[in-house]
Amino acid sequence: MMLIPTDAFADEGMWLFTNPPKKWLKEHYDFEPSEAWLKNLQRSAVRFNSGGSGAFVSPEGLVITNHHVGADALQKLSSPDRDLVAKGFHAKTRDEEIKCVDLELNVLMSTEDVTARVNAAVKKDMSQADAEKARRAVTNTIEKESLDKTKLRSDVITLYHGGEYHLYRYKKYTDVRLVFAPEQDIAFFGGDPDNFEYPRYDLDICFFHVYEDGKPAKVEHYLPWSKSGASENELVFVVGNPGHTDRLDTVRHLEFLRDRNYPSSLRTIFRREVLLTAYSQRSLENARRAKDELFGIQNTRKARLAALAGLQDPAIMDRKSKDEKTLRDSLLKDSTLKGDAKAWDDVSTAIDEWNRIYTDWALLENGTAFNSELFSIARQLVRIADEDAKDNADRLREYRESNRESLEQQLFSEAPVYDDLEVAKLADSLSMFMEQAGADNQWVRKTLRGHSPQARADELVRGTKLKDVAYRKEIAKAGRSAIEKSDDPMIQLALLVDPPSREVRKTYEEKVDEPLKQAYAKIANARFAIEGTSTYPDATFSLRLAFGQVKGYMQDGKKIPPWTTIGGAFKHSDLHGAKPPFVLPDSWLQPPKPLDQNTPFNFVCTADIIGGNSGSPVINKAGQYVGIIFDGNIQSLVLNFTYTDAQARAVSVHSSAILEALRNVYGAVELADEIERGRAK
């Protein structure tokens, strides 16, 4: 695997809309994005709060995303008799659409740099604890003020790990209705073996309509569908919400990811994957219940393993060390900046502290000891009772007033909860708790109360009333004393472990997160001073603009072409004996109308993406929709740490394949027409 880019810049970057790479685009592609072009992209882009991206593709509020992004909603709408994830869905009329149980979509309306105000609240001589408190207070307050003023969802986003703070205002859609999803067999054709691989043949799409006040919403901004998609070497853009990258991390920070964070989370992932796979194999209904969660775990496992392989590659770490040394040496030569060189040591100190508390932090506050929906609901109810008693400025971030609506959207969701799956997950995680914290740990003992993990999980899940949403609402309303008096075993457990959990969170926020923000702010400023401000921050699940060319690559001496075709899917299935996960659905094997085998199906481009970009629109210079990102190849997973276009590619479904399938496989004429009406404009 060649991971060193030949050109360190190339088509790199997940750019802020407030600072797009205009100069590079002009110089290398002779393209100058207009403000109107940028604005239409920004307002057409949709963030799926469940994790993912999407876009409006009609003025009638039609949203397209990936099947695997929509799968969370599909799973929550499914039942033993109606497996929407596996079998797909097609509403031929508005009346047939199904309202999602807890889906929230966000459209970014405006942004504002609030760095000065945030930093002004943190005084120079403050202790880390006071600094953390002050920063949290000003952030909660800015958001509350903005919400009151604009009625828009208002989030302060930390950029450059603390170098800047921006206030993002989103229009929220919470009435979202399912329009269309294909079968999982074609949406995720090739399954886990083909995941993060290329060539691919996946129709990874899903359509929703947004509603306001119970009526179909009209949207001013959307992306008109391209007639033919993009051609080889054509410049394309990707607009979406990349979730998390670690490109600006110091070497010590990366080593911590390599030696502790990644291995530790992979261990949890491996055991959960084994648990859910074994659970799923017991019956078809079990498989249905665990489907979306198992997909998510396998997806994360493959991504993490490939990213860890990058961290374990000496070539990459050596280059990171060299770059870091160059920057620090430059700083030391500059009398006004050289004091900031200490920032790298401050990062190391914070990382050491993180490492020290890591086990407790992961088990208690991240909750790997209590892998259960019901526990997570119980914990939120316990904390709401505590946090509501405080001033908004002092609350834990997720309980700030400006976030309350979104929090309740999840907490009071009617999504089904399955006792047997909950018991299996909780028993396994309690066993892990005993293993990692030690059998004699006081919290382990108090949690298990003399029972085995299995017996205790059974008692907790069977005994709790939290499966009833009305009961959750009642408890949420009743406040702290009701919590304390509750005889619900899951609430009692959440109450029990909240003090040590809050304690480790406090340590994390004061001794890890706040010092990291302060240190990285210095590093960011140093970088701006030395390398210029024409740069982009690490990904934070907020809106970014990436760009690149439609382009194949070489692998094991073979040329991998930029496109696949619909005909290729049939060949690929044959090659694998047409056995799962290489089975094409009946609708494809016997389509009502003949499929054009030469239709481009999937394609790759060099745009800079990462997890969270799933469902992102791919756009041409005319601002037209040419495809939808659904994956990166395995070589792209190192993009978490460093950009390369040697082999790393973003993988998309081609816009032509989507229309071809809608019309000829699914007879979704009205949907195709709606899309094409938008194009006619």
Place this chain on the structure above:
Amino acid sequence: MMLIPTDAFADEGMWLFTNPPKKWLKEHYDFEPSEAWLKNLQRSAVRFNSGGSGAFVSPEGLVITNHHVGADALQKLSSPDRDLVAKGFHAKTRDEEIKCVDLELNVLMSTEDVTARVNAAVKKDMSQADAEKARRAVTNTIEKESLDKTKLRSDVITLYHGGEYHLYRYKKYTDVRLVFAPEQDIAFFGGDPDNFEYPRYDLDICFFHVYEDGKPAKVEHYLPWSKSGASENELVFVVGNPGHTDRLDTVRHLEFLRDRNYPSSLRTIFRREVLLTAYSQRSLENARRAKDELFGIQNTRKARLAALAGLQDPAIMDRKSKDEKTLRDSLLKDSTLKGDAKAWDDVSTAIDEWNRIYTDWALLENGTAFNSELFSIARQLVRIADEDAKDNADRLREYRESNRESLEQQLFSEAPVYDDLEVAKLADSLSMFMEQAGADNQWVRKTLRGHSPQARADELVRGTKLKDVAYRKEIAKAGRSAIEKSDDPMIQLALLVDPPSREVRKTYEEKVDEPLKQAYAKIANARFAIEGTSTYPDATFSLRLAFGQVKGYMQDGKKIPPWTTIGGAFKHSDLHGAKPPFVLPDSWLQPPKPLDQNTPFNFVCTADIIGGNSGSPVINKAGQYVGIIFDGNIQSLVLNFTYTDAQARAVSVHSSAILEALRNVYGAVELADEIERGRAK
């Protein structure tokens, strides 16, 4: 789960043939086994060196074992065009039988108590290092003398963790030919979900013939087939080789298993299961290549998890603590024994030392850092060269002269090795090596030589010539200087890591294993003095006699009957939508002759078994063959630590189902006739 036995003794015990539970059998079952009865059982029992048990069931050398015990041999005889594991095999004539590539069967011919001689070699004032050396020397010597004298395979077995040493002499069969195996779909019907569960419907059988001097062997001892099997509550016996139990472990030792050993090995198992499952899903050929290994890993995972659940159950550990306290208190009251009470502390000290070296010991000497057949071959070649230069008495145990033939049977096996599977396994384990030993560990750095784990694994596997058996033989013959001059990358790696690996092994043997033997010898003697000698040692993969009754049990308020029927298999398949792993093979769906649906298929009994007992014959008082052990239910997995007959059951295939399937499904008339000829005797 009720794990506390109502009667602490009941049908407990994995008894030595030299000390069978005669008194108990007489008192409770009014049965007195004769010497001839015992001898026929002992000589009819067959140990599969690949791990498992079996028995002769005809005077013509017909051996029956489980499909999952034979699977190692089946896998090694398979190729892309001939998947014997999945599709089964049937030799209608002697000529059609296939010779196994490296299978060795053992029949126990005689035993001799050599405790006095072993202990006499270890002088009272010896250091632990000298004691270990002396014990190893006398053991190697006893075996060599016995081999020279008797030409029989001669192994000194450690019993009661060091309380006694017995010399076991085995007749070896190395020309073993495959006769019959059913399809895996019926042998392992229900797959991983049904593994360690009951009720079951599995035809987990496999037949071989043994040969001597290229001709069919005649055997004097075998088990005649019963006409009708065993009835409810009937007394039955199980003769086989239980692999390992920890019933005599001290509480500190059990805590170490609970807190370190089991969690650590489970972590390795989880990641290997995920790796092999992902590998297998890529293609049908991949699935075939990894099949037997993946089965083994899943089997171990399920067994370990259930056993760990036992260790994590406070009820079990509390009882162990109480028993231990009772014994120690009794010792302290006895002036001649009270000095031995210190033995528990000595165990703890040894366990602390084991804990200290655990990571290095597992990675380097147990080889979890180098999960590769080719590496393991390379290491053996490197060590043979070193060990051959020493006196037999001083050699590492596995390189003693008396073991050479068995070692070479494996080392020079023509079993296929697959490059891609080797690379996948080695890359993953090298990554784990870096993770657990640290990226800066000198042996990690020297192993990887600046490459990523993936790149280095690729280089090692593609570059080595050890896939060629002729080359292995050449290297084994050429000795140390040839090893040192070799440019084979895998041999170079094995050479590189041998010094640190031997060092940690030396520490383990001197500071863990030897002190444990000495301490447990004291504990065993104390136990004999206080509880009497009518007891049995922990399992050691050597021949044992267990007994029990055919008996159902209660679970979740429901009565689980002792038998299932052949008809039940069809219902069980229907209940699971006839999807894998609940698919019956075509041969069962359309049998050439009608199947009697009421034939008993599987049954349970209370006999005391554990892993290694797979394939053990179940015998009635008349010494007739009534079934074959192939599993224990999930409640039985706690038998590793403590016996219970509340719900724990051994699961067997019924003798009647075997004949029914052979005649009516498989048309294996000659095989059924051979079995029934034996019965006629």
